Amino acid sequence: MNAVSVPVTVKMRLGWDGGSVNAPELAKRLEQEGAAGFCVHGRTGRQGYSGRADWQAVGAVVRAVSVPVTANGDIFSMRDLERCLSVVGAAMGMIGRAAMGNPFVFAGEEPDIPRRMEAAKRHFALLVLDKGEKTACLEMRRHLAWHIRGLPYAAHYRREVSSLSTAEDFEKLLRRIARETGGSG
Template sequence: MLLAPLSGVTDLHMRRIARRCGASAVVSEMVAAAELARGDAESQLRSEGAGVSPHVVQLAGCAPEPMARAARIAVETGADVIDVNMGCPAKTVTGGAAGSALMRDLDNAERLLGAVRGAVEVPVTVKMRLGWDEASFNAAGLAQRAERLGLNAVTVHGRTRQQFYKGNADWAAIRAVVQAVRIPVFANGDVTGPEEARACLAASGAAGVMVGRAAQGRPWLVGQIAAALAGEARPAPSREECADIACEHYEGLIALYGPAMGARHARKHLASYVDHAGPGALATADRTRLLTTADPAAAIELLRKAFLDPDGHVLEPLGEAA
């Protein structure tokens, strides 16, 4: 069970927590190769992996040379695995001929993968979609090229680029990729719990599952799903444990980025933690204050209030993955 790379979400501290909670592996948020190759400070922070093992860095780009250089930099600074992004659907990425736009030009995609494979000795993987649109399901062909180049694994999100995140992920369509190659194929898209993970594995025939958006605000989810698939009885974290995790994550971002930038990076996480704390966990005014305050002490107080009542009493238990 893997935690997917999520831009702006799978920061160092979320990855540390998810790995500690039982995820088999976790992937960094997408790092722009050209920016990392230029020594951009924020790109370096995105690719940071202290305390995470294995440390997987995902790189995005459209040209072989910067991708190769960035891969070498990532490995020199501790990466154990390089993952190549050929699945991001965002216009800011595809507009630069990177991400899932590479699925429209498999020859360029192959050159890019070859450059990364030749630049480093660690395992190299690639994450893709089914294709650019429904008229061009070419993930199997791209996976075959990756295998011939010596890549070690493939992950396929069960949607096309043109779907973005609309509709349902087509897990069955991933089976064509599984059947086309001998290297492991991981399935991604719409897995929110053990039931969905089992259905995804059955439909796709994949070697494993990668969980993405469902883990935001629940970094323990991937480990819960992994335990359930292994037949282990693992209770959901208590509300006190969830509060501790949320506060650890927030404090880590403040330490990593500094108070101002750390607070900005934390907002989407704070909103997700409160959402998963349950309906009415915070009054509207408290929620607004949590998402806008520049005072770390106030944010911590409000996070704990979301999981516990103001007097410190435990609220209703959170649901469990089954």
């Protein structure tokens, strides 16, 4: 880490598997090597996404080092974030899956369908600007599944998405979803 002049932070899980949880020791060694902070997902590699994130175990990393630790894993709302921070004793939390198709999570809001579809439209428009129409369409197939999570007919719309390849197709579908699920479109 001393090879670069910018601060380097490290993202890690708890360890390889339940028998080899070594995040606190590893973090300590990396801190000695100059790591400026850590983000710890409270699962082992072997766990994948199964079970629940072990926030207590993330707390052991907080106590092992003196640089900031960001807690991660199974934070799905602002209420979860507060609970997590108090269990972990960390200053910050990081939200992964709950942010997908749901930028509102950071404001602690649970928006109605029209606002969700507006967010999907804006996301798509920004993707087109950033990456061009072709790539935006490919990437939006995946993102749209998150934007419509929990909506009526979501499975049906997900199937339709896989055949869309132009910005116009997407915009049309987003308008239709808003209309058919009770939004304004």
